[in-house]
Amino acid sequence: MAPAHAHKSLKLSHDLPLDSGQVLSGVEIAYETYGELNTDKSNAILICHALTGDQYVASTHPITGKPGWWEAMVGPGKPIDTGRFQVICANVLGSCMGSTGPASPAADGAPYAMRFPVITIRDMVRGLVALLDGLGIAKLHTVVGGSMGGMQALSMAANFPDRAERVLAIATTARHSAQNIAFHEVGRQAIMADPNWNGGDYYGGAEPDAGLAVARMAAHITYLSEEGLTEKFGRRLQDRDAKSFGFDADFQVESYLRYQGSGFTQRFDANSYLYITRAMDYFDLAEEHGGKLANAFAGAKARFCLVSFDSDWLYPTAESRHVVHALNAAGAPVSFVELSAPFGHDSFLLDVPALDRVVKGFLK
Amino acid sequence: MSLRPDLAVIAQSIPRGARVLDIGCGDGSLMAELTALSGVDARGMEIDAEHVERCVARGLSVIQGDADRDLVDYPDKSFDVAILSQTLQTTRRPDLMLDQLLRVGRQAFVSFPNFGHWRMRAGLALGGRMPVTRAMPVTWYETANIHHMTIKDFNDLLALKGVNVEGCWFFAHDAVISSASANWRAEYALYQLSR
Numbered sequence: 001m002a003p004a005h006a007h008k009s010l011k012l013s014h015d016l017p018l019d020s021g022q023v024l025s026g027v028e029i030a031y032e033t034y035g036e037l038n039t040d041k042s043n044a045i046l047i048c049h050a051l052t053g054d055q056y057v058a059s060t061h062p063i064t065g066k067p068g069w070w071e072a073m074v075g076p077g078k079p080i081d082t083g084r085f086q087v088i089c090a091n092v093l094g095s096c097m098g099s100t101g102p103a104s105p106a107a108d109g110a111p112y113a114m115r116f117p118v119i120t121i122r123d124m125v126r127g128l129v130a131l132l133d134g135l136g137i138a139k140l141h142t143v144v145g146g147s148m149g150g151m152q153a154l155s156m157a158a159n160f161p162d163r164a165e166r167v168l169a170i171a172t173t174a175r176h177s178a179q180n181i182a183f184h185e186v187g188r189q190a191i192m193a194d195p196n197w198n199g200g201d202y203y204g205g206a207e208p209d210a211g212l213a214v215a216r217m218a219a220h221i222t223y224l225s226e227e228g229l230t231e232k233f234g235r236r237l238q239d240r241d242a243k244s245f246g247f248d249a250d251f252q253v254e255s256y257l258r259y260q261g262s263g264f265t266q267r268f269d270a271n272s273y274l275y276i277t278r279a280m281d282y283f284d285l286a287e288e289h290g291g292k293l294a295n296a297f298a299g300a301k302a303r304f305c306l307v308s309f310d311s312d313w314l315y316p317t318a319e320s321r322h323v324v325h326a327l328n329a330a331g332a333p334v335s336f337v338e339l340s341a342p343f344g345h346d347s348f349l350l351d352v353p354a355l356d357r358v359v360k361g362f363l364k
Numbered sequence: 365m366s367l368r369p370d371l372a373v374i375a376q377s378i379p380r381g382a383r384v385l386d387i388g389c390g391d392g393s394l395m396a397e398l399t400a401l402s403g404v405d406a407r408g409m410e411i412d413a414e415h416v417e418r419c420v421a422r423g424l425s426v427i428q429g430d431a432d433r434d435l436v437d438y439p440d441k442s443f444d445v446a447i448l449s450q451t452l453q454t455t456r457r458p459d460l461m462l463d464q465l466l467r468v469g470r471q472a473f474v475s476f477p478n479f480g481h482w483r484m485r486a487g488l489a490l491g492g493r494m495p496v497t498r499a500m501p502v503t504w505y506e507t508a509n510i511h512h513m514t515i516k517d518f519n520d521l522l523a524l525k526g527v528n529v530e531g532c533w534f535f536a537h538d539a540v541i542s543s544a545s546a547n548w549r550a551e552y553a554l555y556q557l558s559r
Binding site for chain 1 (some may be wrong): 405407413414416417418419420421422423424425426427428429434437438439442
């Protein structure tokens with residue numbers, strides 16, 4: 001779990017009503033901005049981050065010291081050009097990089113832990129809209145997101161149709177499938193099976209790092225393609241010439257996953273992982289709108305662009321097409337392209353020149 | 365910008381502000397023209413990802429898709445006009461494609477190369493080989509055209525299906541020609557259809 005760090009944030013002056021029927025008070029939304037807002041505030045682009053992302057989209061991460069998670073896409077002269085746009089990226093509600101989440105203090109001063117209400121993607125979007133209100137931005141030039149960020153972008157288009165002129169949703173879905181939920185449940189059970197999890201009350205003591213690392217390892221596999229894993233690791237051994245006939249990380253792929261898992265625990269809160277994966281599993285944009293996805297977009301006024309990747313088996317092209325059909329049925333202007341890239345779901349974060357061209361073109 | 369003559373006819377025939385679906389829209393030239401000239405609400409479908417990229421960069425709304433497979437997903441009469449330009453002969457079942465066009469569009473514009481053109485006939489009759497001409501410049505093994513038809517064949521299909529012809533244009537040397545002996549003289553044809 002991340003050590004305390006000063007993040008730039010906005011404290012909401014009003015309570016946030018949630019889909020569960022509960023209400024959150026004293027909500028803080030941590031955010032970063034890049035580039036200048038123009039005088040009529042018409043050049044703001046909101047980037048919504050994925051499950052374990054944060055607001056440090058194009059600046060050094062304060063805990064890991066690594067570059068921003070989408071620096072290839074966002075910056076001066078990049079496809080999302082901070083010389084032209086003001087880019088806003090906020091940590092989602094329920095996360096752990098400065099926005100209110102299960103590690104935040106409740107009214108009694110102790111961390112919420114499992115007293116934190118279960119939130120939804122729409123609740124996250126409510127938090128983002130409250131931030132835009134606070135920043136005085138009535139209408140975004142574009143809302144952009146990949147993966148869970150794409151869910152937020154679609155949810156914003158459906159529930160707050162006046163807030164964005166363009167919606168760019170990449171490698172995403174309008175609902176979590178049984179397979180998506182299943183993988184998340186494996187992760188949650190790994191966390192909850194760690195004795196240090198302690199019903200969620202571990203703040204200030206030993207944390208469920210082992211469980212969180214396993215959750216991350218399982219999830220990480222779903223972000224990559226089989227082809228990508230084979231190319232990167234194959235059956236190669238890690239720093240040894242022969243199998244050990246033991247349970248060390250003999251294979252490079254094991255070593256890699258262990259490294260990914262333990263690195264993740266340095267910057268992420270296990271309870272946040274539970275809450276955010278739950279929000280994703282609950283996501284079904286059609287269900288929110290009478291069971292018909294086209295109804296979700298009945299009032300949509302934005303131009304849409306959806307992008308999928310042929311090697312993404314987490315949110316495959318069929319899911320994007322499902323959204324595109326609904327947008328078509330609703331009469332919304334929509335573009336869609338399936339790009340070819342070998343990196344699986346993570347393709348949206350990696351070097352895919354065709355994605356750069358689509359993003360740049362759509363923002364023109 | 366100068367459009368191919370069949371596309372120019374389409375551009376002139378579409379009412380202002382119409383909702384248009386351009387199937388096989390390529391790099392979006394016709395859509396861009398229609399949007400600029402007639403203020404239409406144009407949408408496109410294109411199978412090639414690079415073409416779609418270019419369309420998106422032009423600010424057009426284009427979906428990467430295969431007309432044979434994806435047209436069924438559009439609601440009935442969701443467009444005033446559906447356009448299928450020089451593509452019918454590449455679809456798996458042109459007859460079923462025609463049904464889809466007239467289902468999603470109130471009207472359809474369809475253009476196709478005429479295999480009855482005299483050069484074709486001469487090439488096959490005298491040369492004994494599948495003709496390669498200016499209008500159909502690709503060898504039989506490389507061509508995307510999997511159904512070769514003449515204007516007469518197309519008229520027969522329209523009659524069989526009870527499709528109304530609202531207008532038709534015939535082209536040779538990139539100019540409109542009269543309908544007299546069009547099946548001999550036209551390199552390609554354009555039909556405006558309704559049901």
